[in-house]
Amino acid sequence: MEKATRMSRLSVYPRYAPRESVWAGSAELHKSDSNAVCSPFLRECVMAMEDCCDEAYEAQNILRQGTQDLPRITKVLTSERVFLLVDEETVRKYKTDLTDExxxxxxxxxxxxxxxxxxxxxxxxxxxxxxxxxxxxxxxxxxxxxxxxxxxxxxxxxxxxxxxxxxxxxxxxxxxxxxxxxxxxxxxxx
Structure with missing residues (x-):
């Protein structure tokens, strides 16, 4: 399985210093304001969350593919029956030995x-x-x-x-x- 290599969206943008909150006061003051502009940092935050979700999904797929056969393998490993194939000449030999005995x-x-x-x-x-x-x-x-x-x-x-x-x-x-x-x-x- 080939793993897709891609750069995180965060690595495209330069890292900024910690920022102040967009909403200086309470959020209720700005709910009625339809002209309020979202911060570009919010967009980066959403993109980083999407990256995390994609990585978690890929990790889950890899884990599922690696462990989907586990119940069958555990059943095979706990089996105590052993089968041995023998040719007819050996069976006849043991049969005559048993008869003679x-x-x-x-x-x-x-x-x-x-x-x-x-x-x-x-x-x-x-x-x-x-x-x-x-x-x-x-x-x-x-x-x-x-x-x-x-x-x-x-x-x-x-x-x-x-x-x-x-x-x-x-x-x-x-x-x-x-x-x-x-x-x-x-x-x-x-």
């Missing part, structure tokens, strides 16, 4: 899940056999017992077996849900 662990976890699934299946089979045996004993006791001739001990035993059967059925349902969930997760991993 994780794959044995995944296989180990799958084998553990299969072992746990077998254990749960055995447990389920045992609980089902218990439920069947309890059901068979209940059927035999119901068919062989006469409700009129039952004593209190046998009635308690039947009640305990019924409660045990209910608990075993609940455990069976919970184990079945767990087995189903493990089978589903094993299928998803494959």
């Amino acid at each position: 994780i794959e044995p662990q995944v296989h180990e976890l799958l084998s553990r899940a299969e072992k746990g699934l077998k254990i749960l299946q055995k447990r389920e089979a045992m609980l089902q056999s218990k439920v069947k045996s309890v059901q068979q004993t209940q059927q035999t006791t119901r068919s062989g017992l006469n409700t009129v001739g039952m004593n209190k001990l046998e009635a308690r035993r039947i009640q305990m077996l019924a409660r045990q059967r209910e608990r075993l059925e609940e455990e069976l349902a919970a184990l079945q849900a767990e087995v189903d969930a493990m089978e589903l997760s094993a299928i998803k991993k494959k």
